[in-house]
Amino acid sequence: MLVRPALLPSWPPSPEELFGREGPLVLEIGFGDGRFTAELAKAHPDWLILGAEVSAASVHRALRRLRREGIGNVRLYLGEGPFALRNLVPDRGLRRVIVNFPDPWPKKRHQERRLLQESFFRRLSRKLAEGGDLLLTTDHEAYFRFALEEAGRTGLFRVAVAPPPEAHLRTKYALKWKEAGRAFFHAVFTKVAEDETPWPPLRRYEMAHALLEGSLPEALSLEKTPVPVAGGVAVFLEVVRGERGFYVLTHVEEEDLTQDLLLEVRPSARGVYAGVGRFGSPLITEGVKEAVRALVARLASMGLRVVQDHT
Secondary structure, three states: OEOOHHHOOOOOOOHHHHHOOOOOEEEEEOOOOOHHHHHHHHHOOOOEEEEEEOOHHHHHHHHHHHHHOOOOOEEEEEOOHHHHHHHOOOOOOEEEEEEEOOOOOOOHHHHHHOOOOHHHHHHHHHHEEEEEEEEEEEOOHHHHHHHHHHHHHHOOEEEEEOOOOHHHHOOHHHHHHHHOOOOOEEEEEEEOOOOOOOOOOOOOOOOOEEEEEOOOOOOOOOOOOOEEEOOEEEEEEEEEEOOOOEEEEEEEEEOOEEEEEEEEEEEEOOEEEEEEOOOOOOOOOHHHHHHHHHHHHHHHHOOOEEEEEEO
């Protein structure tokens, strides 16, 4: 099953809502083609496994594998692992997190993109149950040492370095690196304390639009200048004139969430509608609302008057 956050009734959902039953909840970040995920699910049929992966092609391959093998205790999410951790996992609800061969971002200027940083470990501590753990396996020694230092800086985890379990060496990348003769590094980070800073789920809204009085403009020009939004940025990438009005391809980046969505400017029964289009069922977040506000402000500068504002 593929998890669609926009369709979930609540954040974070309970295991019952996601899986149809209760059980130990395990999060795998970066499951690749799903071969390890499938093996884990079959070895622990009582576990409820939530997988997060940023590659759509990998999610498709993993989903086909799970269906082919008749595995029912796995749910897949297409997106960033921290987003899944924050919004799809209850506080103290996780038994384990598994991170196999994460992107090491080896260049110094890219290290801020690494997953296993101090801020991640602090937030993870709020999601792990008492005694819960994170298992890391990697072939990149520098990243491995980096993760150990970042976790140690929090004082919230007991760290044990050990040879990787054999099952963790049967992933796609492990098999590739094993043939290349690379060494592997493995550590278990066990929660011993909890960070005090709350980490509430991302706030969602039902709507983001406005109704304006006036005529639909003949042309709509939007600068590609970034629009600051809460925790990120929005950019109007392209404006296209269609039969019903204008479609604005918009890129919105927020903490742990990146969306490309369509905004619309079109006539309606009650005036000119400016807001989020239905295409793709985007999440209506504060960043999306701020992008709509910028669009509405541009229309107001062209002489339209806002009569209803749901931004």
